[in-house]
Amino acid sequence: MNYTEDNLSKEFENDLGYLKLLSKQYPSIADACTEIINLQAILNLPKGTEHFLSDIHGEYESFSHVLRNASGVIKRKIGDVFGNSLRQEELKSLATLIYYPEQKLELLIKDEENVDDWYKITLYRLIEICRHVSSKYTRSKVRKALPKDFAYIIEELLHEKPNKVDKEEYYNEIIKTIIRIGRAKEFIVAISKLIQRLVIDTLHIIGDIFDRGPRADIVMDTLMNYHSVDIQWGNHDILWMGAAAGSEVCIATALRICARYGNLSTLEDGYGINLLPLATFAMEVYGDDECLQFKPKIESDKVYSDKEINLIARMHKAISIIQFKLEGEVIDRRPYFCMKDRVVLDKINYEQGTINLNGKTYKLKDNKFPTINPKEPYKLIPEERELLEKIKSSFLNSEKLQKHVGFLFANGSMYLKYNSNLLYHGCIPLNEDGNFKKVKIGASRKEYTGKALLDRLEILVREGYFYKNNPKAKLYGMDITWYLWNGPDSPLFGKDKMATFERYFIDEKELQIEKKDPYFDLEDHERICNMIFKEFGLNPKTSHIINGHVPVKIKKGESPIKANGKLLVIDGGFSRAYQAQTGIAGYTLIYNSYGLSLVSHEPFESTQKAIEEEKDILSTSIVLEQEVERKRVGDTDIGEELKIQIKDLEKLLDAYRKGVIKAK
Incomplete structure (x- = not known):
């Protein structure tokens, strides 16, 4: 077949710009041929572990x-x-x-x-x-x-x-x-x-690199130096990401968990967070309170003295009360989070030491609340506000924490599709009948389900950290980040509530029950898994969900x-x-x-x-x-990318041989 210049132009017109760029990397026929041979051979190597x-x-x-x-x-x-x-x-x-x-x-x-x-x-x-x-x-x-x-x-x-x-x-x-x-x-x-x-x-x-154990920061250092790693965010990770963004409620919650498990070394030694203001405040305000419900659960090998345990207990209670107040602020600011049942400080009878929940009155195990004004229970007292500002400054200015969270954003996501496997930490919210749950996000109440829900939430989390020049969007993103930690339709949490207050203050076990998303009752059904695979564009016959x-x-x-x-x-x-x-x-x-x-x-x-x-x-x-x-490598996602590269190189080779692009 004889090619005219017009015929040649039409054959390559859609790819010509890209092929010219590719020719700079492979400037001769020999270069292009060598790379094709190399890539074709790689396709036949065993896949990596x-x-x-x-x-x-x-x-x-x-x-x-x-x-x-x-x-x-x-x-x-x-x-x-x-x-x-x-x-x-x-x-x-x-x-x-x-x-x-x-x-x-x-x-x-x-x-x-x-x-x-x-x-x-x-x-x-x-x-x-x-x-x-x-x-x-x-x-x-x-x-x-x-x-x-x-x-x-x-x-x-x-x-x-x-x-x-x-x-x-x-x-x-x-x-x-x-x-x-x-x-x-x-x-x-x-x-x-x-x-x-x-x-x-x-x-x-x-997911869930952070909390409970002694040194999440050392785990993060290891991951940052690792040659190839990806992370699917867990609810404990998202909490620290929110704290690093400056979310006050996430900061208070992260501090509370560290105190609860006697794990302050992550904060002090790992991230250089100055806890002296919290310790000073706790001793001044709760010095006469034994804080028995707030004794830390020590799970590391570190041995604490009685004096240290008593101090941690007071710090633990101090930051817990601040957390509950801040949660009330967020829930009031975002009524569409549908978390009114988590607002509890206004339901306490402070004189009698009782609380009224679901029409029933319960006795509190601890009724000492020196920083709560019953008329304005969610308002921080000036000393709490001053303390919070100091701690927030420590979080925002912790170079190591910001570096680690930057790595979580760069190498992490809500979910990942990789070599026919679907990776996510928690769940895909479902209804009792096994269909995807419609979750309303934002004041507009727009509904999202399945993959679209996770995609939208990830965008908002990123805005909460990176939108420093848009305070309104940043605040909303930070609030969503906190919601992902413990919200009723959070795919990272997967429960109807986090009964933190009830575990600290109320003996009745029925109030401490956290009902799981229907996903966890239905995950053993192949039909549900196949539905999720199709939602994420994966082949149900060859794919796996990894949770x-x-x-x-x-x-x-x-x-x-x-x-x-x-x-x-x-x-x-x-x-x-x-x-x-x-x-x-x-x-x-x-x-x-x-x-x-x-x-x-x-x-x-x-x-x-x-x-x-x-x-x-x-x-x-x-x-x-x-x-x-x-x-083989050819059976993997990387293999698919290599096959595309081979096709592009073969087009470049054809362009060289037909004179559309001049080979060197």
């Missing part, structure tokens, strides 16, 4: 260990390579060295008579393991992961076998020289961390596997507070080229015992789905 974790709740030691041991994957890889040639004690020691190279090295070499010989054996073993775990990646991808100081050396060692006659001396000499010049320690640390990195290709956090939020009580016979494997709940109790209920200490979901596996973890004792006594987390793996044919 994805790890899914949920509800970490500040438990940084067990979280760090699960990342370091890749939920037991590293130990299995060591077994694959050396299972028949090393004793069990040697396998354990090698695994611990890979998990904690800096600390374990010192302990291991201390008792060695011939350290150089130990270095030589250990280096050979680590290189073999690294070669094994890197085998499913391209050299280019491995090269990008290599530590800068040893990049060239590791690459040479990974791609040369010591038993090849021509290169045997070359390979051995590299090992000898590393030891001779005193770089063996640094090399072992570098290659151990490379192994950790290569066994997990992508990390998914299904956190509600701890799975294994000891009571509950299963994390719902709807014949279509929905997986992976909150197994990382937080110590839940482990008595769940019977385990967390789940990891692993999705590799062979299929899906669910790993349950036993409680982690301590980092010190893991290093010194080689006490690993005991993990049990359940194979959920096994692929008949190993999944």
